[in-house]
């Protein structure tokens with residue numbers, strides 16, 4: 534049976550987050566430059582975005598460039614930023630055609646001006662689309678985001694708009710870049726690395742983690758479907774016992 538047909542329609546994750554890793558190794562194994570790997574990574578982005586929209590995923594967050602990635606060779610950073618500009622420019626039309634809204638999280642003002650402008654334009658041009666939200670994490674790191682939220686919370690306490698005893702998960706989350714999005718139920722990382730690399734540390738507190746060996750440029754719809762099938766087999770207990778979860782499922786039927 535086709536992998537897609539094995540997916541249970543009623544149990545699609547609302548939000549999938551992906552650490553797209555392995556472009557460099559993919560390029561190396563093909564005897565090409567790292568940049569060539571990133572260019573082919575864009576094709577996988579296109580395919581996975583389409584695959585998620587087809588299945589009715591509501592939010593797809595892609596880790597495209599981390600705060601730590603600024604430490605890479607200048608040549609690679611420049612090529613990545615140029616690729617970002619070109620891709621956004623080229624894909625905005627397709628996003629509109631497919632009714633997909635673009636959003637971005639991260640320290641966006643640290644991006645080159647041209648990138649920032651292009652990004653803001655695409656966000657604005659797609660803002661009324663409602664089928665799916667595609668969130669790009671750019672110059673993003675979770676520790677940066679959490680420190681920023683701590684500072685804003687402290688500022689609110691100083692100004693008296695919140696009492697220190699009223700700070701809770703909900704009030705804190707309002708200051709995260711992701712405040713308009715639900716937490717991801719499924720986090721995928723490609724390329725065989727089994728680490729989080731400073732991505733959505735708060736938001737993945739209860740996400741299901743899926744690691745696969747596929748290098749990002751080779752991650753296409755079948756690999757996405759496989760990850761969702763794997764996710765659907767898991768029992769999400771949120772601290773409860775398996776018996777409680779089964780009883781709740783019976784009661785809700």
Ligand code: IPE
Nearest residue numbers: 553554555556557558559597
């Ligand atoms: C992921 O692929 C893309 C970015 C981090 C921008 P890498 O460039 O990290 O590829 P590997 O891990 O070196 O293979």
Ligand code: IPE
Nearest residue numbers: 552553554596597598599730
């Ligand atoms: C994580 O990949 C960041 C992105 C996918 C954008 P890296 O390749 O930068 O991660 P580490 O440094 O190997 O953990």
Ligand code: MG
Nearest residue numbers: 554555556557
């Ligand atoms: Mg990598």
